[in-house]
Amino acid sequence: MSYRIDEIDERILYYLGSDARNTSAPEIAKAVDVTPATVRNRIRQLEEEGIVRGYHADIDYEAADGKLTTQFTCTAPVSERSGLVSEALATHGVVGVRELLAGQENLIVTAVGTDTDDIDRIAQRLSELGVTIEREDIVRDDVVQSYQSFAPDADQPRSAIRDFQSVAGGAEVAEFTVSESAAITGRTLEAATDDGLLPDEALVVSIERGEDRITPDGDTRIEVGDVVSVFSPEQFPDRLVRTFESSE
Numbered sequence: 112m113s114y115r116i117d118e119i120d121e122r123i124l125y126y127l128g129s130d131a132r133n134t135s136a137p138e139i140a141k142a143v144d145v146t147p148a149t150v151r152n153r154i155r156q157l158e159e160e161g162i163v164r165g166y167h168a169d170i171d172y173e174a175a176d177g178k179l180t181t182q183f184t185c186t187a188p189v190s191e192r193s194g195l196v197s198e199a200l201a202t203h204g205v206v207g208v209r210e211l212l213a214g215q216e217n218l219i220v221t222a223v224g225t226d227t228d229d230i231d232r233i234a235q236r237l238s239e240l241g242v243t244i245e246r247e248d249i250v251r252d253d254v255v256q257s258y259q260s261f262a263p264d265a266d267q268p269r270s271a272i273r274d275f276q277s278v279a280g281g282a283e284v285a286e287f288t289v290s291e292s293a294a295i296t297g298r299t300l301e302a303a304t305d306d307g308l309l310p311d312e313a314l315v316v317s318i319e320r321g322e323d324r325i326t327p328d329g330d331t332r333i334e335v336g337d338v339v340s341v342f343s344p345e346q347f348p349d350r351l352v353r354t355f356e357s358s359e
Contacts, residue, residue, distance in 0.1 A: 114160040117288050119143055119336070121261040123153055124163070128257035131166045142263065144290045144357055149336035152321050169255075172223045180253075181230050183220040183237060184246040192217055195240055202236045204229065216245050282344050284316075287355035289337045295354050301329035308354040314342045 116124070122143045126134050136150040143150065157163040172178035187195045196208045199220055209219040220237060224230040234244055276284050289296055295303050303309045318325040319338040325331060333339065343351070 114156065114162070116157075116162065117338075119145060119149075119288055119290075120153055120157060120162075122263055123150060123157070125257045125261035125263070127154070127163065127166075128255075128261075144292060146291060146335050152336065156321075178223050178225060179227070179230055180250040181222050181224065181233075182248045182250050183218075183222065183234065183244050184216050184248070185218040185220055185237060185242040185244050186215050187218045187242045189214060189217070191241065195242060198240050199237060199242070202233060202240075204233045218242060221250070280344075281346070282342065283347055284340065284342050285347060287339045287341065289333055289335055289339060289355060290357040291335045292357045293355050295333050296335055297332065299330055299332050300327055303333070303354070304329075307350075310343075310348060310351060312344055313351055316340045316342050 123139055126139045126142065136147040136154070140147040140150045154163065172180050192210060195218065196210055199205055199208045199218070202222075204222045204224050205220060206223055207221040209221075211217045211219065222230065222233045224233060230247075234247065237244060295308050298306070298308070300309065300315055304311065309315070315327045315331075317340045318327050318331065318333075319340075320334065320336070339355070341347075341351070
C-alpha cells in the first residue's frame with residue numbers, strides 16, 4: 112500500500128518547502144507539536160517514499176557573473192516526450208525540464224547561458240533532439256513558496272484522524288496520529304482504559320511506529336508519532352477522538 116501522508120507530514124512538507132536549509136528538526140517539531148526524533152523519522156520516510164525528491168539551492172544566475180536564464184516552451188512528440196527529458200538535461204546549460212500532460216507545448220526547458228550566442232547553441236541542440244521551440248523567454252525572476260494547504264492554520268485545530276472507514280454492521284475503523292500533547296501519550300493501553308480514555312468496546316488493533324508494526328497488548332505504551340488503528344463496533348464516540356487530539 113502506498114504511503115499516506117497525514118497532517119503532521121503536511122506541516123513538515125510546508126516548512127521544508129519554505130526554507131529547508133535554515134529550518135531544523137527541533138524548530139519544525141515545536142511548530143508541529145511532536146518530538147524532533149519524530150520529525151527526523153517522518154522526513155526520512157518522505158524521502159524513501161519519493162515524496163521529498165531532493166533539496167535544491169535557489170540560485171540567482173544573473174548575480175553569478177551575469178548569466179542569462181532562459182525558458183524554452185517546446186512541443187515534443189507525445190510518444191517521445193519522456194525520453195527527450197533526459198536527453199535535454201544532458202545538454203550543457205540546461206538546468207531543468209518540466210514535462211506537461213499536453214499535446215502541444217508539453218516541455219518547459221530552463222537553461223542558463225553565458226550570452227545570447229550560448230543560448231542559441233542550447234536552442235539549436237534542443238531542435239536537433241526533435242523538439243519544436245514554440246517560445247523563448249528570458250527569465251527575470253523565479254519566486255516559489257510552500258503549498259498553502261499544508262500550512263498550519265492557527266484558527267483550526269489539527270485533527271488527529273489520519274484515515275477513517277466504515278465497515279459492515281455500522282462498525283468503524285480509524286487511524287490516529289499521536290501528538291505530544293494528546294491525553295493518551297505516554298500511557299499504556301491498560302492505563303488509558305482504566306482512566307476512561309479508551310472505551311471498553313474500542314479495540315486498538317495495531318500501532319505503526321516508524322517502520323515497525325506493533326501488535327498491542329495492555330502493557331504497550333503509546334508514543335508521540337505513533338499511528339494507532341482503532342476498531343469501534345459502532346460510531347466513534349467524541350471522547351475517543353478527543354483522546355488522540357492535541358490538548359493545545
